[in-house]
Amino acid sequence: MIELSLFPELDSELQDKKSSTFEDNMKLPIHRWYRYTAGFSATWVAKIIEEEILNGRTRIIDPFVGSGTVALESTMHEVEAFGLESNPYVFKIASAKLLWNHISITKIQQASRQLIQRAKEIDTSVENYPLIIRKCFPDETLLRLDALKNACLEIEEGDIKNFFWFVITSILRSTSPVGTAQWQYIQPNKSKANVLDPFAAFEKKIIEICSDIRKCSLRSSNHKALILQQDARGEVDIPDNWGDLVITSPPYANNYDYADAMRLEMSFWGDIENYKGLKNVSRHLVRACTQHVSRLKNDVFDMMESSLLEPIKEELRIKFDLLDNERKNHGGKKNYHLMIVAYFYDLAQVFNTLSKKTSEKCKMCFVVGDSAPYGIYIPVDEWLGKLALNSGFKSFSFEKLRDRNIKWKNRKHRVPLKEGRLWINK
Template structure:
């Protein structure tokens, strides 16, 4: 089984539970590290707990330093919390050997940052430094609770006698040279949607804390260039190249329809303050997805079954039939058929709606 957009590894862990050889591909460096750490679940949960609690004890004996962190981090934490988080980070760094216990401890520390922050955050959400929340958690308490939770989760997974057959490749789904031809029989994945969600910005808090990026601008080079272009921030410099992108031979089966939608989007943006280049984003997104299908054709066996969990979108209220276009691109790459199984409706509640186009989400089944 293959998950070309493995994220934090849900499909990989389920593959292990089913004793299926499973490979995940994830190109976001931070997210790939999360998935790899989760695959270390089979390390001894008791030894992990002792290791992590020893790091906590060492941290408590250290003096935290708050200088030198990026501005975002200064804005998101009270100084006492940041001092404690800094001691945890430095205590972890002293022992860091890249092996499972140290990676799991890194994961525990990464995963408490939002709970300890005064900024408006939730898992996978962009950080809102100007929005503050009343309740934050003490970093030492949060860290202790997290490693206890992880250790108990690891012990329960062991009871389910999972195999150790999943691995994660930090590669790009548009080209994954480590995967042999015709390797996968089954592909299960949830790709980025064409809905302007920025996976790079979504991890800015964590990457800033660990010193992997200093500012918003660093995200382009450190993260976005590895990702499917699914947000307007990613295509800012391509504005004006939309027609050139539409002439990509791989887009042939959907070019005419796409060109019409892109023209509407380009005209519509003039009526909106943000003037977002959705027309460029849509052209880039489907160009990237076309490449993904060519690569998926290479790495899947004849007769393979593919499931893409995907949703359609309507930027500025202009409908983009994402699942059908992705299906057409799959056929162009050499798959035999596609069908869409709707799982739920989206954008049908009246509150907070930017437009009233009903949307859906479901499984795009591709065979061949």
């Protein structure tokens, strides 16, 4: 088993409060390669894995892999893991990080020297980039990013190409002078300080990566978590009855758009040009924002009648009506009433998947937050617990970690919210 002594010691209470945030991961080798604000604490994940190894639970599933925190900690602790991530961009990011114990430092250094060399010779152009990219990067910067991109695209298919795709993707926001904070929507009218030149940012990243691999190289065998680009709501390639520990965090019902959040990256690589392109990504995701439910109409009534939502049906219908009425008082007329039905329906499907894929001794931890669209409170932890029981799990309890929505003056509503761990047992 891996010693955690290489990681900074954190006071355990503080560590508990921060277990739902990615903040501390930016100090941890490998986790820090990509700032994924939606991620949770690797130190906390490590602690759970260590405790559960002692209880004989060594097969881990994370149905919402994100940047790969659970998968990485599983490889570092030499336990088996499966993960699911249905956003192809996020999947590629997590997959590249998991290559850390499969490609050598020498290979990375040699290939990166070749890539930089090639980028300096190659023809570049900014003409074909979409407007969003032209607004985010001055031509001079974009020419250099284009050179790195074209040099990467020339590499033959395989781990090295995927790895450099990741490195270039990971430096995009730090090389843009406009408002492109990691994992927030792009704000081309704002500017930011400390912008890096693309070649310098690329080299700096390679140095960080090699230093981290060197630091961790004593700590792992060839373990590799298997992550799949699959939708956790449906059929997935994990053996039945396999997992005995689930550690995860689903999208929260808080209107954050996990497809749109990668618009800059997808546009840079030429993978989306318009709304339809984004839709191809979002249709594989849990519906947690109003943009993803705009076409739902009568389907929500079928969902509410479905056996999947039976345990929360009446309460859900009350909130649905309240939200439907409340929206009429707001300019945006957001479809929160449709969103919450689709959200719980989707997560009920995920519980069904997990019920099939886990063993009789399985324990699950879902890091969740509740929500109050238009100020109407939705008891997310309680409803998810009930849906898990409906899928065959035996018990659940909620452990609150922190309050949300209590600090800011400009918050949209005054309903206190919380974040915590939903523990579910078979």
